[in-house]
Amino acid sequence: MGRADDDAGGSAGRLGQRLRRWVLAVAAVAALCGMWEGYKVLGEATDGTVLGWDLPARYDDLSMPHLTDVVARFSEPTNRGTTESVGVSVLKGAWYTLQLAGLGLAVGIAVGLGLAVLMQRFRVAERGLLPYVILSQTVPFAALAPLVAGWSGRFDVLGYEWEQWMSVSFIASYLAFFPIAVGALKGLQSPSPATIELMSSYAAPARATLFKVRFPSAVPYLIPALRLAFASAIVGSIVAEISVGRRGGLGRLILEYSQQASSDPPKVYTAMLGAALLGLVVAGVVNLVELWVLRNRPLGDVR
Amino acid sequence: MNTPEPATVRAVAVSKIFNPDKANQVDALIDVDLTVEPGELVSLIGPSGCGKSTLLRLIANLIEPTSGELAVNGKSARQARLDQDYGMAFQQAGLFEWRTVARNIELPLELRKWSKAERRARASEMLELVKLGEFANHHPWELSGGMQQRVAIARALSFRPRMLLMDEPFGALDEMTREHMQAELLRICSETGTTVVFVTHSIPEAVYLSNRVVVMSPRPGRIVRVVDVPLGRRDDDTRESAEFFKKITEVREALRGTEGGGDLGPAEVERLRHAGGDLR
Ligand SMILES: Nc1ncnc2c1ncn2[C@@H]1O[C@H](COP(=O)(O)OP(=O)(O)OP(=O)(O)O)[C@@H](O)[C@H]1O
Ligand SMILES: [Mg+2]
Numbered sequence: 001m002g003r004a005d006d007d008a009g010g011s012a013g014r015l016g017q018r019l020r021r022w023v024l025a026v027a028a029v030a031a032l033c034g035m036w037e038g039y040k041v042l043g044e045a046t047d048g049t050v051l052g053w054d055l056p057a058r059y060d061d062l063s064m065p066h067l068t069d070v071v072a073r074f075s076e077p078t079n080r081g082t083t084e085s086v087g088v089s090v091l092k093g094a095w096y097t098l099q100l101a102g103l104g105l106a107v108g109i110a111v112g113l114g115l116a117v118l119m120q121r122f123r124v125a126e127r128g129l130l131p132y133v134i135l136s137q138t139v140p141f142a143a144l145a146p147l148v149a150g151w152s153g154r155f156d157v158l159g160y161e162w163e164q165w166m167s168v169s170f171i172a173s174y175l176a177f178f179p180i181a182v183g184a185l186k187g188l189q190s191p192s193p194a195t196i197e198l199m200s201s202y203a204a205p206a207r208a209t210l211f212k213v214r215f216p217s218a219v220p221y222l223i224p225a226l227r228l229a230f231a232s233a234i235v236g237s238i239v240a241e242i243s244v245g246r247r248g249g250l251g252r253l254i255l256e257y258s259q260q261a262s263s264d265p266p267k268v269y270t271a272m273l274g275a276a277l278l279g280l281v282v283a284g285v286v287n288l289v290e291l292w293v294l295r296n297r298p299l300g301d302v303r
Numbered sequence: 304m305n306t307p308e309p310a311t312v313r314a315v316a317v318s319k320i321f322n323p324d325k326a327n328q329v330d331a332l333i334d335v336d337l338t339v340e341p342g343e344l345v346s347l348i349g350p351s352g353c354g355k356s357t358l359l360r361l362i363a364n365l366i367e368p369t370s371g372e373l374a375v376n377g378k379s380a381r382q383a384r385l386d387q388d389y390g391m392a393f394q395q396a397g398l399f400e401w402r403t404v405a406r407n408i409e410l411p412l413e414l415r416k417w418s419k420a421e422r423r424a425r426a427s428e429m430l431e432l433v434k435l436g437e438f439a440n441h442h443p444w445e446l447s448g449g450m451q452q453r454v455a456i457a458r459a460l461s462f463r464p465r466m467l468l469m470d471e472p473f474g475a476l477d478e479m480t481r482e483h484m485q486a487e488l489l490r491i492c493s494e495t496g497t498t499v500v501f502v503t504h505s506i507p508e509a510v511y512l513s514n515r516v517v518v519m520s521p522r523p524g525r526i527v528r529v530v531d532v533p534l535g536r537r538d539d540d541t542r543e544s545a546e547f548f549k550k551i552t553e554v555r556e557a558l559r560g561t562e563g564g565g566d567l568g569p570a571e572v573e574r575l576r577h578a579g580g581d582l583r
Contacts, residue, residue, distance in 0.1 A: 194393055198391070200365060203385045203386075204414050208414055296442055298400060
């Protein structure tokens with residue numbers, strides 16, 4: 001006994017670590033806001049020239065609206081004559097994008113794990129597939145998007161017509177599967193030879209070794225992979241929405257609002273803040289997943 | 304019962320060469336003949352690198368011999384492994400960090416499709432045996448090295464295999480626990496008739512536990528001598544008997560002969576001495 005204290009110390013240590021990270025994050029955001037407003041103040045005070053140097057960016061309210069204006073813009077109607085506020089529009093858009101990204105992520109995880117299991121199981125598959133997995137990510141995203149966008153209405157999947165939103169999710173999954181495949185492969189290969197020998201001394205079938213040893217060993221490798229995949233899925237969805245021309249998501253809002261940049265400068269930043277917020281939420285979700293799945297692991301794991 | 308029971312292990316002229324015909328070729332074992340009868344406890348002893356673990360891994364069918372014949376329980380080593388005829392405890396504990404101590408012990412039972420209740424019961428029984436009852440729900444990284452090793456031994460014993468293959472299982476234990484585990488091992492063996500092949504660096508341990516001590520020499524690994532130890536039933540007095548010391552001397556002398564053959568580095572000699580081998 002007496003180990004229970006260590007237990008508590010362990011999770012308290014992990015919580016303390018989280019708390020410190022949060023404080024740091026909030027401080028960083030505050031510092032960024034301070035720099036933004038400070039830059040404007042500096043610009044106005046010096047008329048754009050500091051010690052003979054021209055400031056690199058314009059500081060007027062058109063290019064850099066006050067942050068208070070940006071925040072205030074959230075509660076105002078989207079357009080003259082509409083009742084929905086910008087905040088609600090952005091939230092709706094973020095929710096829509098999150099759904100498409102989530103679907104893409106789910107497909108990406110399934111495909112990534114499937115490929116990793118295949119590559120771990122068969123040397124030939126690893127040698128044959130891994131180069132293509134890596135190659136897949138060197139295809140410029142900008143070249144891929146229009147191609148996939150062209151699929152809508154062109155063919156059927158299981159009796160359903162291929163729709164625009166599927167193209168968005170497809171691109172998200174295309175970006176998300178890669179970190180999962182690579183991370184999972186590394187994780188599945190991580191058990192020591194002695195561990196594998198132990199399982200073979202039990203005459204354990206490959207499936208038992210996979211589920212009882214390889215997958216649990218891969219978990220610490222999958223968390224950072226998941227973080228990357230989630231981020232890729234979100235960014236991929238937003239960009240794909242723009243290039244595919246899909247309405248309803250954050251990508252579309254960013255495009256629309258930026259077209260109104262000259263008449264309504266704070267509005268541009270609302271959609272961008274929405275995207276940042278979505279990223280934060282997603283990062284938080286992954287952190288919670290991490291806390292949960294690694295609760296029984298020693299501190300200072302791979303990660 | 305006219306047919307005699309087959310030998311638990313029968314190795315005839317078994318050799319194991321790693322990386323044959325390459326620059327890094329190692330003649331790990333050459334022409335090893337070894338028979339272990341059912342219920343026997345046989346120890347393998349010898350300087351580091353003489354192929355003790357390799358021989359054990361051959362018997363366990365974790366590696367295949369380069370040449371020679373190897374039968375376990377009258378069948379091929381592979382069939383014996385598939386029939387799960389043996390339990391194994393390695394040099395390293397090799398526990399799964401994401402499983403509690405109890406669930407580590409349950410792993411081989413899960414693979415045998417035991418019910419949850421049966422697994423629970425056996426795991427706590429085994430934990431009592433290795434005196435770790437109160438640690439059932441702890442994780443391996445919360446235990447000391449010696450405690451982890453005891454969990455690994457409990458795991459190897461959990462399904463009551465007919466044969467145990469143990470590779471320096473007590474190396475990480477303190478003297479008192481070590482003697483306790485030795486006594487427990489002997490008790491389990493005499494109660495269940497389990498056959499044991501036991502690798503150790505400690506001469507007293509080998510002599511105390513074994514019916515026979517197999518002395519090996521390195522480079523190339525081979526058996527140089529087999530010392531019979533007809534000490535009868537072991538108890539605490541055994542460790543102080545004249546016969547016991549005589550056997551220790553006999554094994555030590557056989558081991559000393561291996562030193563010329565093997566080129567032991569100073570570090571290895573040091574390690575052997577600490578492991579209780581006391582080569583000098
Ligand atoms: N997988 C392998 N590949 C190549 N060589 C190996 C392999 N396993 C063992 N060897 C070599 O075989 C020889 C015997 O090794 P083994 O592990 O059986 O020694 P040991 O007697 O168990 O030593 P120790 O007492 O240090 O555990 C060593 O020279 C080692 O380098
Ligand atoms: Mg060894």
